[in-house]
Amino acid sequence: xxxxxxxxxxxxxxxxxxxxxxxxxxxxxxxxxxxxxxxxxxxxxxxxxxxxxxxxxxxxxxxxxxxxxxxxxxxxxxxxxxxxxxxxxxxxxxxxxxxxxxxxxxxxxxxxxxxxxxxxxxxxxxxxxxxxxxxxxxxxxxxxxxxxxxxxxxxxxxxxxxxxxxxxxxxxxxxxxxxxxxxxxxxxxxxxxxxxxxxxxxxxxxxxxxxxxxxxxxxxxxxxxxxxxxxxxxxxxxxxxxxxxxxxxxxxxxxxxxxxxxxxxxxxxxxxxxxxxxxxxxxxxxxxxxxxxxxxxxxxxxxxxxxxxxxxxxxxxxxxxxxxxxxxxxxxxxxxxxxxxxxxxxxxxxxxxxxxxxxxxxxxxxxxxxxxxxxxxxxxxxxxxxxxxxxxxxxxxxxxxxxxxxxxxxxxxxxxxxxxxxxxxxxxxxxxxxxxxxxxxxxxxxxxxxxxxxxxxxxxxxxxxxxxxxxxxxxxxxxxxxxxxxxxxxxxxxxxxxxxxx
Numbered sequence: 136x137x138x139x140x141x142x143x144x145x146x147x148x149x150x151x152x153x154x155x156x157x158x159x160x161x162x163x164x165x166x167x168x169x170x171x172x173x174x175x176x177x178x179x180x181x182x183x184x185x186x187x188x189x190x191x192x193x194x195x196x197x198x199x200x201x202x203x204x205x206x207x208x209x210x211x212x213x214x215x216x217x218x219x220x221x222x223x224x225x226x227x228x229x230x231x232x233x234x235x236x237x238x239x240x241x242x243x244x245x246x247x248x249x250x251x252x253x254x255x256x257x258x259x260x261x262x263x264x265x266x267x268x269x270x271x272x273x274x275x276x277x278x279x280x281x282x283x284x285x286x287x288x289x290x291x292x293x294x295x296x297x298x299x300x301x302x303x304x305x306x307x308x309x310x311x312x313x314x315x316x317x318x319x320x321x322x323x324x325x326x327x328x329x330x331x332x333x334x335x336x337x338x339x340x341x342x343x344x345x346x347x348x349x350x351x352x353x354x355x356x357x358x359x360x361x362x363x364x365x366x367x368x369x370x371x372x373x374x375x376x377x378x379x380x381x382x383x384x385x386x387x388x389x390x391x392x393x394x395x396x397x398x399x400x401x402x403x404x405x406x407x408x409x410x411x412x413x414x415x416x417x418x419x420x421x422x423x424x425x426x427x428x429x430x431x432x433x434x435x436x437x438x439x440x441x442x443x444x445x446x447x448x449x450x451x452x453x454x455x456x457x458x459x460x461x462x463x464x465x466x467x468x469x470x471x472x473x474x475x476x477x478x479x480x481x482x483x484x485x486x487x488x489x490x491x492x493x494x495x496x497x498x499x500x501x502x503x504x505x506x507x508x509x510x511x512x513x514x515x516x517x518x519x520x521x522x523x524x525x526x527x528x529x530x531x532x533x534x535x536x537x538x539x540x541x542x543x544x545x546x547x548x549x550x551x552x553x554x555x556x557x558x559x560x561x562x563x564x565x566x567x568x569x570x571x572x573x574x575x576x577x578x579x580x581x582x583x584x585x586x587x588x589x590x591x592x593x594x595x596x597x598x599x600x601x602x603x604x605x606x607x608x609x610x611x612x613x614x615x616x617x618x619x620x621x622x623x624x625x626x627x628x629x630x631x632x633x634x635x636x637x
Contacts, residue, residue: 182329212481248325
């Protein structure tokens, strides 16, 4: 069997040999130009400060809750009993641990690039399961480029401590969950939205600062005090105190001989430019986090069609967040629980349902149209689409057999339906023919004559032409009875059809 050469099996373009990457000893520093140029020693705390901006917090919260409000499930890996037991065990463990709280902690990676959660394991009912998950500050950790047993470069996590503040200490296996967003070029730190959000937030803050300064300068007149030459310094201080009190007091007292004037600042422009800058930056922030702006700001261009497009973008982003988070948990926590408690069993799959719920109004209209053409939804379909709490309406009892009752009242023989083999779908005419046939005795000569005529006739017109001769040979009272019964059946059939139409 052919084998690849050794040079093809090993990695060459790794971080530890990259001259463009900055290493601190063996530690890998974050590949983030914003932190390098604007961090000023704050590190990832720089991105924590971004959430103090109202627009950043609101849009991040919208994106976070779009995922946390979804239903999650654990599916077996296959149809084997071991896979089913593993899925049941993992589902119970995650439910007890609190998947929503765990997901919220890991969602911090969206802003910073990575989030780290420490797991606390304890024995319970013969199993060893995680009972607590605690979010940790990413600044307390470091990554080093180290080769594994096969010679491939890996980036194991290390914990910075008081005794090892530079290189850090190795951490136990299955102890820390690491969720990354935007990890490119073997960058174990990831690259979150904070890298891009910093500048619109920075420009917005600068613009708002100038806006407030202008409002203070031009929104209130400047007080000017005048005093005669030779006024003692103590009196000058009294005048200055009076000027300062104008901003807050309704009235002030000044020494005699001194004058206070109010100077109105003159300007030719307005403050609309500052407001426009702030709004532009808010829209930029919303687009970076949500992929659209309509859910946070509705302008003159808002419409139903535009809203549908933006909603589709929102669903795609939520699905992407769910896929990334479920991939992290399936590769780590879900697999760890199975490896510790059921070695050899196939690990299940955790996933979030981010499908859009059905429009109940459209669904009911569709079901109504299907019912008119002969199809009705099953009970399971009703429960899936409309939810629980519905039960079928009791159908009214069928009306009494008016035809049989009418025959009995007139002393006529009851109609007998002939047994026919299964055929094509029947209509009212077929039913009427069967009832008329049942009124006659099958051995009656008249019935036999009509049946033979229909069998040998080549067309309906031929039946009509010869039927008059056959009926002419019958006794008058027999013919009258037959016609009376036929009229009764036709009348009842017509009434039934009219009631169905109504």
